[in-house]
Amino acid sequence: MALSGKLTKKLVENLGAGRHGDGSGLYLVVDPSGARRWIVRVVVKGQKNKKGAWLRTDFGLGGADVVTLNQARERALEYRRMAKQGLNPRFNARQKVPTFEEVAQQVHIDRMPTWKNAKHGQQWINTLRDYAFPKIGRMPIDSIDQPEVMMCLAPIWTEKHETAKRLSQRIKTVLDVAKSKGFRSGENPVTAIKDAQALPKVKAKVKHHKAMAWRDVPAFYADLKSRNAMAAKALMFTCLTGSRTGEVLGMRWDEVDLEERVWTCPEARMKAGEEHRVPLTDEMLAIIAPLQAMQSDYVFEGQKRHKPLSNMAMLMLLRRMKVEGVTVHGFRSTFRDWASEVANVPRGVAEMSLAHTVGSNVERAYARSDLLDKRRVLMERWSQFVAANGDKIIRIA
Incomplete structure (x- = not known):
């Protein structure tokens, strides 16, 4: 049974900049840039801050483009239950980590207005669909490291070098976005592979369009x-x-x-x-x-x-x-x-x-x-x- 509150899906998508309460400590924060994220405010039982007041803390629940309204309510409820038991959610909460494909699809949607044309935007996601999703698409985004990236790049690195280079750039972008949303930490494995020169050097042949004299x-x-x-x-x-x-x-x-x-x-x-x-x-x-x-x-x-x-x-x-x-x-x-x-x-x-x-x-x-x-x-x-x-x-x- 879905939890209820003041906000609706339509409001989540259209509310202007500011902090908008859903009830029970859950808020939608809309930045001036338009970015939307969830936070929950809880009071941890039995814990006090340096001034001796009850420990009241805001916890991020993820971006509204990745975490739905119902998911935010469920996570907020989990955080409140932990706080009532005297457990600090910062150290005890289990955040659901999206898959590589879920993050990639969202990145594609977010960047649609920036594509030069619809064809270029479709090519961006098609490269991931053909060469990354079959191998790492269902994996949690935080579990992808160098071996997983190599699984995608190595088979086509020499035969389809230009495609492989585009693929590596797009995988890197998806992983960078995931890190910015708190789903990953550490160095991007695509960068590590490049720095280590783990893939062979390929001398690309310049192909010129055939021209009439x-x-x-x-x-x-x-x-x-x-x-x-x-x-x-x-x-x-x-x-x-x-x-x-x-x-x-x-x-x-x-x-x-x-x-x-x-x-x-x-x-x-x-x-x-x-x-x-x-x-x-x-x-x-x-x-x-x-x-x-x-x-x-x-x-x-x-x-x-x-x-x-x-x-x-x-x-x-x-x-x-x-x-x-x-x-x-x-x-x-x-x-x-x-x-x-x-x-x-x-x-x-x-x-x-x-x-x-x-x-x-x-x-x-x-x-x-x-x-x-x-x-x-x-x-x-x-x-x-x-x-x-x-x-x-x-x-x-």
């Missing part, structure tokens, strides 16, 4: 220009802007200023998390201006109304064109090579055109211009080069 782009672009598919138009625009796939496919009309000839990609879709302005050339405008007639939310609309093209649309087009050894992302590298070898522009202008972070934090603090005018000149030259064969239809396949 810049000399081949005009002929390829002429072929694209002869096609009517939306994927072809999106790929043409991607080639000209040097933008990433997600930036282009997520492009909305409210981001485009045709009068100022600028596309402003919001920080939410940028890899560096900073807003990026792209100067629009005549050739770029010739691609997107006719698409206004579709009256869609997105510039490059997919098969569903007011929905963008699929992430795979441009890559599948490359395959249908039988263009081997090239990725969509690789056109960024193609543009960068051309900017160095042909345009011979300053490094900062070329890197900023690709929305790369340039310079140290201090340098960026003083150099706040995004060099839009200089980048506009560069992108106009690139557009003229790419569209040089615009009136010739050169079929690649």
Whole structure:
């Protein structure tokens, strides 16, 4: 039978900062930051403090995100019973320790607002689900040490090294959070394993996106220009802007200023998390201006109304064109090579055109211009080069 009190589940979730009583010494404490935790105030029978008064003490029962209202009431009752018997709960209470999976799931929920997008958040928990939960998911969080972490990491450390590194970071985060909530103590075993170099060194091979040689782009672009598919138009625009796939496919009309000839990609879709302005050339405008007639939310609309093209649309087009050894992302590298070898522009202008972070934090603090005018000149030259064969239809396949 559930214990009763003044608080409800809804109140626990929504009460503002302060100390809120449930009755019988149980309180919900809400910090200004929004963090919520339980405490119980008891008087230990027969024990007095240094001033000779009865020993009245507050004991933490855990965070409200981990400990439910009913669980808090049950623990508070246990503490009061011990206090009445003259037992100090600090030394006699048995706190229920959550499992690794329980803490991990809660960490995932707590951090949802911080994920760049839902996909990244899902990838975070999926890594733990696939490689950690089957081995340590049901274990109490305070019983996980180096051998248990090694059970998760060692089998994939060399074969799937990047995945294993992400897994170790995520296990470390879960264990750190558990320690902050009072469920663990001591050094994080992930840190200890790293410091001891218990896992072999793996020399990661840098994998670059396969790119088209810049000399081949005009002929390829002429072929694209002869096609009517939306994927072809999106790929043409991607080639000209040097933008990433997600930036282009997520492009909305409210981001485009045709009068100022600028596309402003919001920080939410940028890899560096900073807003990026792209100067629009005549050739770029010739691609997107006719698409206004579709009256869609997105510039490059997919098969569903007011929905963008699929992430795979441009890559599948490359395959249908039988263009081997090239990725969509690789056109960024193609543009960068051309900017160095042909345009011979300053490094900062070329890197900023690709929305790369340039310079140290201090340098960026003083150099706040995004060099839009200089980048506009560069992108106009690139557009003229790419569209040089615009009136010739050169079929690649």
